Each structure stands twice: as C-alpha cells, then as structure tokens.
Amino acid sequence: MASNIYDIAYELEKALKNSQEYATLQAKYEETRIDPAAKKLFDQFRNIQMKLQEKQMTGQNILQNEVEEAQRVAAMVQQNQKIVQLMDAEQQMSIAINEINKIIMKPLDELYGKMSQ
Template identity: 90%
Template sequence: MASNIYDYAYELEKALKNSQEYTTLQARYEEVRKDPAAKQLFDQFRNIQMKLQEKQMTGQNISQNDVQEAQNVAAIVQQNPKIVQLMDAEQQMSIAINELNKIIMKPLDELYGRMSQ
C-alpha cells in the first residue's frame, strides 16, 4: 500500500499507462509514426502549434501569416484519417487528465471554498 502522496502519484502513472485512453493513444501514434507522409505532416502541424504557443507565451505578436500557415496545415491534417484518429485519441486522453486533475485539486477547492464563506 502506498505510504505517501508520491507513491500514489506513481500508482496513478501506472494506471494511466494501462488505461484504455493511453493504449488507444499509443496505438494511434504508432499508426501515424509508421506512415512517413502522415508522420511528416503531423510533425509539421505540431511544430507550427509549438511556434505559436511560444510566441504567445513570450508576448510576441502572431502575424496573419502565422495564422494562415496554421490554418492551411490544419486543413490538410483534417484530411488524413490517421492523424484525425490520433488527435481524437489525444483529446480523450486530455479529458481523462483534466478529470483526474479535478479530483486531485478537490481538497484545495474545498478548503478555499470554505474560507470564502
């Protein structure tokens, strides 16, 4: 039995790796990775996303060209069924993680909720 919160966190990590959401995500990623055209397109899409996030986080302006490039690649990505399935699996994993985060944060929400009453 776990004896501290870190032990529980490692147990949660194992549970996530064994979850349906993760195993589906892993399988969908492998399908994209094994298809050179899909992998190249997916990498291009991810690089554009990261570039835009970095600009946003550092307060840089996102140009109309940046937006247009992202929209163009996104439109192409939406036509690739393997990438669409991967993105759907990513979304399901994200939903699961958000739900877990709500559960984990519940004690603090309750504590601070009581303080404001």
C-alpha cells in the same frame, strides 16, 4: 499518513499507462508514426503549434503569414484520417487527465470554498 503522496502519484502514472485511453493513444500514434506522409504532416502541425504557443506565451506578435500557414496545415491535417484519429485519442486522454486533476484538486477547492463562506 500511511502512504507517501509521491508513491501514490507514481501509482497513478502506472494506472494511466495501463488505461484504455492510453492504449488507444499509443496505437493511433504508432499508426501515424509509421506512415511517412502522416508523420511528416503531423510533425509539421505540431511544430507550428509549438512555435505559435511560444510566441503567444512570450508576448510576441503572431504574423498573418504564420496564421495562414497554421490554417493551411490544419486543413490538411483534417483530411488525414490517421492524424484525425490520433487527435481524437489525444483528446480522450486529455479528458481523463482533466477529470483526474479535478479529483486531485478537490481538497484545495473544499478548503478555499470554506474560506469564502
């Protein structure tokens, strides 16, 4: 093999950082970060998300009051245009990464697809 796959992965990292999706995400994050109210709300939203994900992954029960708090904060987030735009940019970046992942996984899909034939 002419290139080390890890070198190619680092090139891909650089390409992602130079992508329009990343530039947009960076700009929207910065707009949110410098707005004290938006940053506080965004941090609160992310903390709740991480807490609930951790509970879910460890098999812990999520309490009704935690669900209600998450819903309340999510509703507030939807009212903040800066955070909405940040989340939209994050979704676009996620779509790009998912597409890249499909491309990367194609050799394994093809290999295992042959096995099932």
